[in-house]
Amino acid sequence: MVQTLLLFLLGLALLVKGGDLFVTSSVSLARLFRIPRMIIGGTLVSLATTLPELLVTATASLQGNPQLAIGNAVGSVIANIGIIVGTTALVSVVWVRRRDFVVSAWVMLGSAILLSVLILDGFVPRWGGIILLISGAMYLVTDLLRNYRLNSVRQIPGDIEADKTEQGTGSIRRNFLIFVLGAAMVVGGSRLLVNSSLQIAEYFNLSTLFVGLSLIAIGTSLPELTTAIVSMRKGVVDLSLGNVVGANILGLTWVSGIAATINPFPLAGLGDLLSLLAMLVFIILLLIMGFTQSRISRREGLLLLILYFSYIIGAYQLGLISS
Numbered sequence: 001m002v003q004t005l006l007l008f009l010l011g012l013a014l015l016v017k018g019g020d021l022f023v024t025s026s027v028s029l030a031r032l033f034r035i036p037r038m039i040i041g042g043t044l045v046s047l048a049t050t051l052p053e054l055l056v057t058a059t060a061s062l063q064g065n066p067q068l069a070i071g072n073a074v075g076s077v078i079a080n081i082g083i084i085v086g087t088t089a090l091v092s093v094v095w096v097r098r099r100d101f102v103v104s105a106w107v108m109l110g111s112a113i114l115l116s117v118l119i120l121d122g123f124v125p126r127w128g129g130i131i132l133l134i135s136g137a138m139y140l141v142t143d144l145l146r147n148y149r150l151n152s153v154r155q156i157p158g159d160i161e162a163d164k165t166e167q168g169t170g171s172i173r174r175n176f177l178i179f180v181l182g183a184a185m186v187v188g189g190s191r192l193l194v195n196s197s198l199q200i201a202e203y204f205n206l207s208t209l210f211v212g213l214s215l216i217a218i219g220t221s222l223p224e225l226t227t228a229i230v231s232m233r234k235g236v237v238d239l240s241l242g243n244v245v246g247a248n249i250l251g252l253t254w255v256s257g258i259a260a261t262i263n264p265f266p267l268a269g270l271g272d273l274l275s276l277l278a279m280l281v282f283i284i285l286l287l288i289m290g291f292t293q294s295r296i297s298r299r300e301g302l303l304l305l306i307l308y309f310s311y312i313i314g315a316y317q318l319g320l321i322s323s
Contacts, residue, residue, distance in 0.1 A: 004199045011192025012219045015052050018185025022051060025179035032172055050250040052220040055190040057255045060212075061262035063194065069259035070119075071212020072220060074275045076251050077112070078213070079221045080244045081282040082308025087225075089301025094241050096290045103146070104245045105287050107139055111252035112283050116276050118260075129260025136253030143246075193219065213275055214312055241296070248283075278311050 053076050060069040088094055114135065118128040193216060201211045285304070289296045 001200075001203055004196050004203070007192050008196035008200065008215075011189045011194075011196060012222075014185045014189030015056075015193060015219065016189075016222050018182045018187075018189055021178050021182030022186060025175045025182060028175045029172070029179060032175065050247050050255065051186055052190070052222075053247075053251055053255045054258060055186055056193060056216060056220055057259045058262060059190045059194045061259045064263060065194070065198065065208055068194065068197065068208040068212045068216070069263070070256065070272070071208065071210070071275070072216045073251055073255040073259060074115075074279050075213035075217025076221050076255070077248045077279050078275070078282050078308065078311070079217045080248055080251075081286050082304050082311070083218065084221060084225050084244055085241065085286065085296065086301045086304030086308065088241075089296040090298050090305065091301075093298060094296040094301075096241065096294045096296065098291075098294060100242060101245070101290050104143070104242070104249065105290060108245055108249050108252070109283050109287060111135065111139075111249055112280055115252050115256050116280065119272065119276065123264065124256075124260040125264050126261050129257045129262075129264070132253045132257030133261065136250055136257065139249055139253065210316065213315075241290075274315055282307070 053072060057069040057072050060072065085094065111132075115132065118124050118132070197211045197216055198208065200206070200215070201208050282304070285307075286296075289300050
C-alpha cells in the first residue's frame with residue numbers, strides 16, 4: 001500500500017507540474033503567434049486548467065471505470081466551490097463583478113441541471129455525452145464573442161513587452177518542447193493517478209465513485225487552487241471566482257461529456273443521487289452569495305468549507321458512497 005500511495009502522489013505531482021508547464025508554454029506560443037490576449041485568457045487558460053479533469057476522466061472511461069470518471073467530474077465542481085471559493089473567501093473577501101458573473105453563473109446552473117436530467121433517466125447514453133460536449137463548445141464560442149463585444153480584456157504593456165522578448169524560432173522551439181513535455185507529464189500522471197486510486201479504493205473497501213468525488217476531485221482541482229492563490233497575491237481575488245465558474249462549466253459539459261461519449265455510464269444508486277444533489281446545492285449557494293451582496297464574505301467562505309467536509313464525511317459514514 002505504501003508503494004501505491006507513493007504512485008498516487010507521483011501521479012498527482014506529474015499532473016500538477018505538467019499542467020503548469022502546459023499552461024505556461026501554451027500562453028507563450030499563443031503570444032509568439034500573435035493570438036489575441038482575449039483568446040488566451042478567456043479560452044486557452046480555462047481549457048488548460050481543466051486539462052487534468054479531462055485526461056483523468058478519459059483515462060478512467062477508457063479503462064472501463066465510468067463511476068470514477070463521473071465522480072471526478074461532479075466532485076471537481078463541488079471541490080471548486082467548497083474548497084477553492086471557500087478558502088479564497090476565508091482569506092480575503094471575494095468581490096463579484098456582476099456583469100461577468102451573471103451570465104456564467106446561470107450557464108453553470110443550466111449545465112448542472114442538464115447533466116442531472118440526463119443521468120436521472122438511469123443511463124447517460126453517448127448522444128447525451130455529445131449534447132454536453134456541444135453545449136460546452138457553444139459556451140466557449142458565445143463567451144468569446146461576448147468578451148469581444150464588451151472589450152473586457154485588453155492587452156496590457158507587459159504583454160507587449162513579453163511579445164517583443166519572446167520573438168524568434170529558438171523561443172518557439174523551446175516552448176514547443178515544454179508544451180510536449182507538459183502534455184506527456186499530464187497524460188502519464190493521469191494514468192498513475194487513476195490506477196493507484198483504484199488500488200486505494202480496493203484496499204480500503206471504498207467505491208470508485210467516492211474516490212473520484214474526494215481524492216481525485218481535489219487533486220485535479222489543484223490548478224484552480226493555484227490560480228486562486230496567485231489571484232490573492234496579486235489582489236485580484238475576483239479572477240479566481242471567474243476561473244472556478246469557467247472550470248465548472250467545462251467540467252459539467254466537456255468532462256462529463258467525454259465520460260459518457262467514451263463509456264456511457266449508468267446511475268449507480270444513492271451515491272450518484274447524493275453527489276448530484278450536493279453539486280446543485282453548492283452551485284445554488286454560490287449563485288445566492290454572488291447575487292445578494294456582490295461579494296462572498298469570510299463567513300460565507302467558512303460555511304462553504306464546513307459544508308464540503310461535512311458532505312464528504314457524512315457520505316462516507318452513512319455508507320451512501322462507500323461500498
